[in-house]
Amino acid sequence: MLQSLFRARPTRVWLLLGGAATLIGLAALFAAFWIFIQAPRAQAYAAQPLPFEHSKHVQAGVNCFFCHPGATNGPVAGLPSLAKCMGCHVAITPKDAKDQADIDKLIKQWETGRPIRWVKIFEQPDFVRFNHRPHLAQGVACETCHGNVAEMGYAQVYNLNMGFCLNCHRAQSAEKVTRLIDCATCHY
């Protein structure tokens, strides 16, 4: 098959045809990428195992560090253990039937004794050494990077890339800037 294609006298027409076919192939590849990879990924981020909503918790007056105490004294903020969820939820009276159903799911999970497998939203590559503690020590608010959590469901995906970090690092006072824009501050 391929032989017969190329055995004919190779002309510019054939080459053009080949180029067009490649372009169509590429387009198909992109389409396939969106359909089979990117769309399911977006869906996967949305598909959390429990219908958790940040907004309800923040509006109820729960401080960020109550559930994520690691942020103030360690590299990772951490997610609350099931035991911590249950610490409040054994006593909380749900607002309505939907709330009741959602909390029942949590209680059911607690009874299985197995951890919840949350989908990770904020991710840094392995070559970045991010640490929450110095940021909080300098008074950076959670919302600066994570957005207005008080109005979010689970969480929104932000593009926390290097430009995002540097925008802020560059804006610091002169004596800090040299250190803060040094590569080795985050990549070591």
Add this chain to the structure above:
Amino acid sequence: MTQFLSRRQFIQLGGLAGTAVAVSGCTINLQQPEKLEPYVTPPEEALPGENIWYASTCRQCAAGCGIIVRVSNGRPRKIEGNPQHPLNRGKLCARGQAGLQLLYHPDRLRNAVKQARRGSRQFTPLYWEAALAQAAERVKAARPGAVAFYGNLIPDNLAAIIGPFFQALNAPAPVLFDVQATFDGRRTLALATGQLLGVEPALPVFDIARADVVFSFGANFTETWLSPVAYGHAFAALRGGPLGKRGYLVQFEPRLSATAAVADKWIPIAPGTEAAVALALGKILVLEGGGAAKDSPFAALFRSADIQGAAAASGISEDRLRELALSLVRFARPVIIPGGALAGHTNAAAAMTAVLALNALLGQIGGQAGAIALTPAAADPAFAAATPSSFADARALIEKMKAGAIDVLFVHGNPLYDLPVAAGFAEGLARVPFVVSFSSLVDETAVQADLILPDHTYLESWGYQVVAPVADRPALSGQQPVVAALYDTRATSDVFLDLALRLGGAVKQALPWPNTVEFMKALTGKLRGKDAAYPVKTPEQAWAGWRQMGGWWPTAEERAAPKPPPAPRTLDVSRPQFAGEGGGYPFLLYPYGSVALGDGRGASQPWLQETPDPMTTASWDTWVEINPITAKALGVERDDVVKVASANGEIEAIVYIYPGIRPDVVAVPLGQGHSSFGRYANNKGANVLALLAAQTNERGDLAWAATRVKIVPTGRRRVLPRIENNVGVDFAQKNEKVPG
């Protein structure tokens, strides 16, 4: 036909295809979002993203190296050596690193089980309460003295618990037969040292770090012998002496082991002639060495030696012997090591005594300056250590089993794999009405058990190890769980403490602790901090320091210097006996411990399976090392599958043409040939232990290097997985190089 596609078009099309790949590669990120699993109930001290390090003890072999395990989010991730530990000083071998794979092994038993019919593999899960009640009932119903324990070198804390347990039951003392210890010659060496120095049997410490010349008679101290990590460290010191002094190593061994390969001289000595050679070296020293040797009280022992005879038997010429012997007097601190390879012969004790006496002749035993010291006494006598039993002890138990005198047998180890088939353990086991195994993987012996009470792995359990073989101070290595038990398993020491409670009476009195933690607290409470590496004034301090540091040891080196021993007049050296002599078995079998798999215990871990053997670079299979000349005579080539047959059995192995072995010897590594030991070990290679004759040396230990075999080609080929090419070996074969 020649004009398919011009060169230009080919390049154009290639460019297009390349661009297409590059463009699509830029955008596609196939990575799916990660999952986060917060704790259900978090440990109090855990901080997300921060590691916790626990100091504990490695149990991949019996040496007792200190380890530090990095635990992240409740899961052990990495094992490293404990830099404070006096034995391994921060170093750790490949086996120690691979310990995580025992913990996470997918085929681990997850709860206690009973087996409907032995060998059926029909396991029914049992609650621990029911399993322990059943075991206790069987022990109660057994005739007096008809309960027995068979194990390998179990953790010292377990030995300290089962010792009193079986004593209180008036049952026979536990039998701890260990292949690794047998290949190291632990027991024979300890007995020979005790006898020569007139002390309790104890392993000597060979101070090779401060030596300037080391003669090693088959001591594979950089591979498997006693503690390769500690000796490897000492070997580095030997090589990098102060002021550019570089110590000298001579290795006497029939096979070029990795230790022989790093030696300055490798002497391929005829197996079993080591005693004669040691005596001949001594005689040359006495006659021609002058000075200390001539006037030594030990001189009399060597005067009757036969130099000519030794040269003829060992294949080392008289001139060479003279050269070697006289080189010893040129050095201030010579050390001559009686290694494990001596233990494999029927004249092992005589050979070890002769080699130790050679040290005495050179004035290296006695006094703080001596290059040989004794392992210091334990920090507190309460910390008992497991001592290996002889092969004769194991056989005595097997005879009892065969006679139907054992009602309940507890097995912590894998005798159906470890023991030569000729020992008859399988027949004995069939006559025991109730067999309990503690194996965490269903091994060959557990398949033949009625009840399996899976032990924790060492990363999940409490314990201690008396650092015996090479320590320069009385060190205790502490073991603590670095992770909560992954499954519903139970530490065997806890099982025996629980059984003691159930049995009551004398047994309960002997073992009053409710669990191993209380037992460990009681023991560490006795430690005092005179010279300890951390302050100990109260039992609580001892317990805290023990867990923080990973054990107990003095800060300074403490060497128990033996008194200069009374010199024996004579030494009976019998001719080595080889099973199958004159029976059409032309080759002597030299089995050796695998650096990665040890005596077979490492075979369950894929990292170790994949670790190439240092000399052949082979892995995943069993091979037989044959000298090129021998191979030519046999008409076999590399990667041929041959039968290695002794009078006791036969195995199949792949031929590896190895110039580094005597033509009259064939070598096979230990470790493979498991039929039931988890998915990574099963049905790979063959078990060389099956070939061994049930012969013993003068001290009742297995003479594991005294079996003759024949090689029978099968006509089949199987390529041995290895990472080296064969250029060097082929060259040697073509040029008919003979070692030595």
